[in-house]
Amino acid sequence: MATNHHNNEPPKELFVPHERKEDTSEQISKPSRSFFQDARRTFFKNKAAVLSVILMIIIIIMSIIGPYFNDYGMDDQDLSRAKMPPRAPVLENVPFLGLEGTLQSNFRGETVEEATENAVMRYDNAEEYIDINVLSEGDGSDDSAEVEATYNIYEAKDMQDQYFWLGTDQLGRDQWTRIWLGTRVSLIIAFVAAAIDLLIGVAYGGISGYYGGRVDNIMQRILEILIGIPNLVVIFLLLVVLEPGIMSIVLALTITGWTGMARIVRGEVLKQKNEEYVLAARTLGQSNGKIIRKHLMPNVAGIIIINTMFTIPSAIFFEAFLSFIGLGIAPPEASLGALIDAGFKVFRLYPYMVLWPAILISVIMITFNLIGDGLRDAFDPKMHK
Structure with a gap:
């Protein structure tokens, strides 16, 4: 009995001819980038560096236009406004920013009265403009009493309507x-x-x-x-x-x-x-x-x-x-x-x-x-x- 060797062969329908396209076989799927394009791409991935660039641009711009935000010049001296603390509109009401326009410090003495006197003498004897907060009553020993004094200097100098955003120096310059x-x-x-x-x-x-x-x-x-x-x-x-x-x-x-x-x-x-x-x-x-x-x-x-x-x-x-x-x-x-x-x-x-x-x-x-x-x-x- 003759054996049919073709019975074990897969049907021809399973074979699909492969079409090779010479013009696309080696085509680059993405555009090539130059070295400087790669460098720019890597730089912009660095968030700290990009943020630093933005911050530096802001500082450069402020160095150009910042001095013209108010009416004070580089050397506008006025001893009546010397050593004024920072005070900014709106922000003066926000705590912990240090822009409320007051001077604050702690003073010590043997008694609360002595510590208070030290504070009053330090702040031009303007007692009515100094707020005293007692931190320690003391026990009678040297400098055991302590008070916190807040000097409202803008009120003391009748300058409630003026603002020095970062204060003034010893000569009253902004x-x-x-x-x-x-x-x-x-x-x-x-x-x-x-x-x-x-x-x-x-x-x-x-x-x-x-x-x-x-x-x-x-x-x-x-x-x-x-x-x-x-x-x-x-x-x-x-x-x-x-x-x-x-x-x-x-x-x-x-x-x-x-x-x-x-x-x-x-x-x-x-x-x-x-x-x-x-x-x-x-x-x-x-x-x-x-x-x-x-x-x-x-x-x-x-x-x-x-x-x-x-x-x-x-x-x-x-x-x-x-x-x-x-x-x-x-x-x-x-x-x-x-x-x-x-x-x-x-x-x-x-x-x-x-x-x-x-x-x-x-x-x-x-x-x-x-x-x-x-x-x-x-x-x-x-x-x-």
Whole structure:
């Protein structure tokens, strides 16, 4: 009996021919992105960095328009309104904000009466405008009694219809106006320092790293000499010729402030200049200047941008330090460092005078550092997903 070998074969209807389309077999489903597009995408994923950018934009705008929110100028002195505490409309009724326009402190004495007398003497003997809250009756020993005194200074000076949003200083100048004008000065110095880094540091480091050899040796020896000169020494020498102010600080940064950027750029250029794309550009006959501008600089742009962002808070702190020790911005001009210095001298009696500029300079430095961290992650290829 013959065996039918075709009985075990599957029916032909189960087979469907595969149609291969050559034009779509290797089609990319998503559009390709450049390195900078990937960097931007990674940066915007960093919520802290994006929030810092928004906050920094607000601070920059306020430094421009903030001083014009009231009628007081930078140096409008009036001793009758000296050392007025912060007071803001509507917000004066919100507790714990410190904007109610009163001075408050604790006073001690052997008895409640003595502690109260100390409070009255401290606040210009304006007893009818001082609210006393007894904290401790005392036991007769030294300074065992304690009272909390609240001085309604706006009522005492018959200024109930006036508001100083951040208070006034020892000369009666409005702190709101001076803080934003001081922020403007500090930011100007910081951005000038960043521009010096870009113009001098990047150019110097790029030329030194690209040409190498004798040119690099000579330029690096000059750089080492400049790095060895402390900034304070440069400032002292400039003060012999110039008065304390923006010009002396900018010149000090021009002399020594760009050296760190120059060394970083030199190191990056040394790594990049032997890459194949640079060799190809040389083979095609492009000039050295064009190779540096068109090929090397874009490929080290990430590290340049990151270090520029870290330069700005360093310059702000440098200016604040100089102003704090009396070598920076000279009165009546203001900067954040100068305002902190003025408030520090009366910190125990009028803490609000140092509080607001200290908060602002801290916020500025933190935001720039967070932006720098975000840019560092954005320009790191390992962070791109």
